[in-house]
Amino acid sequence: MTPPDTKSRMPEPEPNGFFKTLNAMGYMSAKPDIFSQAFVDFARKAPGPCLDVGAAYGVASLAALRNGASVIANDLDERHLEILRDRAPAEHRDRLTLLPGDFPDKIDFPQGSLGAVLICRVMHFFDGPKIERAAEKVRGWLAPGGKLFVVSETPFLGTTRSFFPTYLERVKAGHPWPGLVENVAVHDPKRADILPPLMHFLDEPTLRRVFTKAGFVIERLEMFARPDYAPDIQLDGRESIGLIASKR
Numbered sequence: 334m335t336p337p338d339t340k341s342r343m344p345e346p347e348p349n350g351f352f353k354t355l356n357a358m359g360y361m362s363a364k365p366d367i368f369s370q371a372f373v374d375f376a377r378k379a380p381g382p383c384l385d386v387g388a389a390y391g392v393a394s395l396a397a398l399r400n401g402a403s404v405i406a407n408d409l410d411e412r413h414l415e416i417l418r419d420r421a422p423a424e425h426r427d428r429l430t431l432l433p434g435d436f437p438d439k440i441d442f443p444q445g446s447l448g449a450v451l452i453c454r455v456m457h458f459f460d461g462p463k464i465e466r467a468a469e470k471v472r473g474w475l476a477p478g479g480k481l482f483v484v485s486e487t488p489f490l491g492t493t494r495s496f497f498p499t500y501l502e503r504v505k506a507g508h509p510w511p512g513l514v515e516n517v518a519v520h521d522p523k524r525a526d527i528l529p530p531l532m533h534f535l536d537e538p539t540l541r542r543v544f545t546k547a548g549f550v551i552e553r554l555e556m557f558a559r560p561d562y563a564p565d566i567q568l569d570g571r572e573s574i575g576l577i578a579s580k581r
C-alpha cells in the first residue's frame with residue numbers, strides 16, 4: 334500500500350497573486366518588491382551568505398538563488414521551508430540552507446559572517462523590544478560591507494483608517510512605538526483569521542531611530558506604493574516602508 338502523502342502544499346494564489354501562509358502570518362507576495370529586488374541584486378556580490386528572514390515559500394530566496402547567491406532561508410514554519418526547497422531548481426540547492434526558527438531570538442550566526450539580510454514583511458509582527466533585538470543581532474552578524482534590507486507595513490493602509498487618530502495622537506505625544514496595534518481584528522476583521530493579533534505598523538522616524546541606534550548607516554528609507562496589494566488594503570502610495578542600511 335502506498336503511504337499517505339503528508340507533505341504540505343503551497344496554497345493556490347489569491348486573486349492578486351499572493352499566497353496565504355500556512356501559519357496565519359499573512360501572505361507571501363507574488364514577486365519581490367523594489368527593496369527585496371535590491372536585496373536580490375546585492376546578494377550575488379555580497380561579502381558572505383545571505384539570510385532571508387521569514388522567507389515563506391521563497392519569493393526572494395528563489396530569486397536570489399537564481400541570481401547566483403548563497404541563501405539561508407529562515408522561517409518560523411518549517412513547512413514553508415520544505416515547500417521552498419521543493420520549488421528550488423536542483424542545480425541551485427547546494428547554495429540553499431534551510432533554517433527554521435524564531436528570528437532573532439532562536440537563531441544565531443558567528444559575528445561578521447553574513448553578506449546580506451532581508452527582513453521582508455515580518456517585522457510588523459514584532460513588538461518594540463523584539464525589533465530592537467533584531468537590529469542589534471543583525472548588525473553583529475553582518476560582515477564588513479554587508480547590508481540589511483527591511484520591508485514593513487506602515488500605518489497608512491486602507492484597512493487601518495480607524496487607527497489613524499490613535500497613531501497621530503501617539504506621534505504627537507512622543508510615543509516610542511506609535512504604530513503598535515494589539516488586536517488587529519478591530520481594524521481588519523476580514524483578515525483576523527490570517528493575521529496574528531499583534532501588528533506593528535512602522536513609520537520612518539521609528540525605523541530611523543532603531544537602526545541608527547544599533548549602529549547602521551541608513552542608505553535609503555522611504556515609503557512606497559503597493560499596487561499589488563488587495564484593493565481594500567491600498568491607500569495613497571504609502572502602504573509599505575523600505576530600508577537599506579549598512580554597518581557603520
Ligand SMILES: C[S@@+](CC[C@H](N)C(=O)[O-])C[C@H]1O[C@@H](n2cnc3c(N)ncnc32)[C@H](O)[C@@H]1O
Nearest residue numbers: 358359360361362387389408409435436453454
Ligand atoms: C507576511 S509573510 C512574508 C513572506 C515574504 N517574506 C514576503 O515578503 O512575501 C511572513 C512570514 O514570516 C514568517 N515569520 C513571522 N515571524 C517570524 C519570526 N519571528 N522568525 C522567522 N520567521 C517569521 C512567517 O512564518 C511567514 O512565513
